[in-house]
Amino acid sequence: MNAAQEIKDKGLKVTTARVKVLDILQPDGLALSHMELEPMLGKIDRITLYRILNDFEEVGLVHKVIDIDGVTRFALCKHNCTTHHHNDNHLHFNCTACHKMYCMDNLPVTAVNLPKGFKATGQSTIIYGLCSGCN
Amino acid sequence: MNAAQEIKDKGLKVTTARVKVLDILQPDGLALSHMELEPMLGKIDRITLYRILNDFEEVGLVHKVIDIDGVTRFALCKHNCTTHHHNDNHLHFNCTACHKMYCMDNLPVTAVNLPKGFKATGQSTIIYGLCSGCN
């Protein structure tokens, strides 16, 4: 599906900036940081980028992951996420050499047995090590 | 063991600031943020606190966790961690109501089957939901 249609389907206005951001996030399954996205976008204001990513997250187009260095990253949602309901329980792999963050959409997430009184609503797992490119 | 001895054993100088920080981290199994630690420490400079926590992490006295809001938190290492070798593969529970971060030292971490070429050296899992106090 093309980016403009996806944006429209989520009830957002189709702007050149939004289409550009979504197009960049399409190809790879990588979670990108602001620092990485900004130079790829040309003359789009960094504040605008913050707002676009936040909007995209709210409507379920992208999800946010914080990598092992504390850097916030954004990746496309592959499953049918909707506003305020993300199916983002998948694993992420963070390469300690090249710092790339991979979405591991097809790996299963193991449920954990918590102590009495604790109730889990979700979990975020980041596996770190060397990716196939750096290994 | 008392804080001063632990600090000395790791090869660090025993200072009032370091003892104070370690004493505060002792009681609970909670991971505390800078914002939470600062007011508990009295007149210790915030830069000093950054340096103490970084030093403690390097020698294996504390470990760093980034919570689901992106806030960096520090907790005592319960296992025998050494310089640059943390056994910090345990789970963390982050309460979405009170924002407390618990170290779940005794829960097992499940190994994950990664795609070819990827080599894991560790993993960080944060389970979020309601803690026993808020549930």
Added chain:
DNA sequence: TTGTTTATGCAACAGAGTTGCAAATGTAAG
């Protein structure tokens, strides 16, 4: 094409974290 709504860019700000340097403190030796 016009008018209204929404998005963008800019300025200014708040918070987290780092670095350099002078003063204060810890520690070991005399």
Added chain:
DNA sequence: CTTACATTTGCAACTCTGTTGCATAAACAA
């Protein structure tokens, strides 16, 4: 218990990340 050296602390200044308010520009429905 005093001296001397090494390390730590506090301060100033800075970078990087992220947010808010407001005027202008762009989307889109009529």
